[in-house]
Amino acid sequence: MDFGYKEEELVDVLEDVDGVRDLMVFNDDVNTFDHVIETLVRVCKHSTTQAEQCAYIIHYNGKCSVKKGSLANLKPMKEAICEAGIDAQVV
Known part of the structure; x- marks a missing residue:
């Protein structure tokens, strides 16, 4: 049965x-x-080992989810990573 919702919208709601x-x-060309x-x-x-694997994924795929969690837990980590000169976002 089609309720008119797109799968992407449902995923956003669940998240x-x-x-x-x-x-x-x-990824960047600096770090x-x-x-x-x-x-x-x-x-x-x-x-x-885990950090090395993430670094290779970042390099070859352009990005990597390095941690999952609540916004409250991830925001200070994002800020620390950005302070180190690395581009990061909580999505």
């Missing part, structure tokens, strides 16, 4: 209800792999 967001980190890895370990408490 708003449960409060789960993504901390996205974006080194080591800097991104060290920042993810320090800010997101990733293991070195």
Whole structure:
């Protein structure tokens, strides 16, 4: 049965209800792999291996969701990543 809703709209509504967001980190031509890895370990408490995997995904795909959680938990992490000169957003 078609209720006239688009799948994308339903996903947006569900994300708003449960409060789960993504901390996205974006690729650039400035930061080194080591800097991104060290920042993810320090800010997101990733293991070195997990941070390396995220850095490769960021490099090859242009972005990576490095953490999921509530806006309240992710916002300080986003700010710390941005202060390190790395582009990040909570989506």
